[in-house]
Amino acid sequence: MNSITASARSAIHAPTSARSRLRMPATRTWLAAGQWLVTLLLCAFLIVPVVMSIMAGLTVNYFKGLSSGLTLRWLVEVWAQYHGSVWLSLEVAAATLLITLLTGVPAGYVLARSKTRLSRIVEECLVLPIALPGLASALALLVVYGGFTRFRMSAAFIVVGHVVFTLPFMVRAVAAICASSDLRTLEEGAASLGANFFQRFVTIVLPNARPGIVAGALAVLTLSIGEFNLTWMLHTPDTKTLPVGLADTYASLRIEIGSAYTILFFIMTMPLLVAMQWLGVDATGQRGAAKKRGGVAATKSASMPASTPSPESITTP
Structure with a gap:
């Protein structure tokens, strides 16, 4: 009698449980669709103005739009007037990168190795x-x-400012890895095998810190090329970099020239961002740790004896 009652109850509740199992995937699907919609709207909100600015730099007349036709005239004019700023920005970025590499990599290594309170104070001062x-x-x-007049009027003054601003990004990236x-x-x-400190630093520290160094280098380059606030205060008429020239074009020239300047700026910075993705920079080491865990799991599964039955293959009579 009890068995008949139990079977009847299971038959009554079976359709309900089946309907609930059918409803859950639909709810997840709607939530996923909503998340994708919000993400795409946010991306459009950020990307559409950039696309419109680029199109403004390629049209004959911004106020008439694409109906006025496309042209490269504004790009040519911007390059003729501001090519000096382009080369100066690249020189400043390269000098900034060199100095941050020579100082930031050793500093990040020391801060990662040291656990004293003094090292934490130094780290906070660097991030200030x-x-x-x-x-x-x-x-x-x-x-x-x-x-110091000569120093103040030279591009080295801007390099010093960029080093102060970008050095924390190099130090933190190297220290994290x-x-x-x-x-x-x-x-x-390595020390037990007779390697001195220089040999250990070159053959062990630098290869292992490469992801952090690459991440810090790309961050330093992009930040140095695009830095405006600090550069605007430090520049002179002879040391005008790309962001300062961009502000001047938007303030005093046609909007088509300012937008063409934006295209030039975009052409310089996008390869660095693409390089960061292409190189697969992983300053935190999370992806490397995940690959290591996956490799360990694969090794364990491969080392299991072939005669060991899996839990699914074990059946009870």
Whole structure:
């Protein structure tokens, strides 16, 4: 009798449970569709103005739109007037990158290895320029070094400002990757084999820190090329970089020339962003850790004896 009652109850509840199982995927589908819709709308909100600005730099007359025709006249005019700013921006970015590599990589390594309170204080001091507005940092540099006329009028003054602003990005990227990898064990093993500090740094630290170095280098280049606030305070008529020239074109010239300047700026920065994705930069080491876990799992499964039955193949009589 009890078995008959149980079977009747299961028959009554079976359609309900089946309907609930059918409803859940539909709910998940609607949620996923909503998330995709919000993401696409946000992307359109950010990308459409950039596309419209680029189109403005390629049209004969912005106010008439595409009906006026397409032209490269504004790009040619911008290059003729501001090619000096382009080369100066590249030179400043290259000098900034070189200095941050020489100082930021060792600093990031030391901060990752050291666990003292002093190292944390130094790290906070290095990050301080990011917390301050660029105008404040530029004003501090002018107050301290503005009296040195030749230095103040040279591009080296802008390089110093860019180094102060971008150095934390290099230090934090290198420190993050050095802290995530077990460099101390590798260095101790190399030291036991007779390697000195320079040999350990070149053959162990630098190869393992490469993702952080690449991430920091690309961040330094993009930030240096696009930095405006600090550069606007430090520049002179002879040391005008790309962002300052872009502001001048939008303020004093036709909107088509300003938009063409935006295209030129876009052409310079996009390859760096694409390179970051193409190189698969992983400064935090999360993807490397995931691959390592996947490799360990594959090794374990491959090392299992072939005669060991899987749990699914075990049946009870």
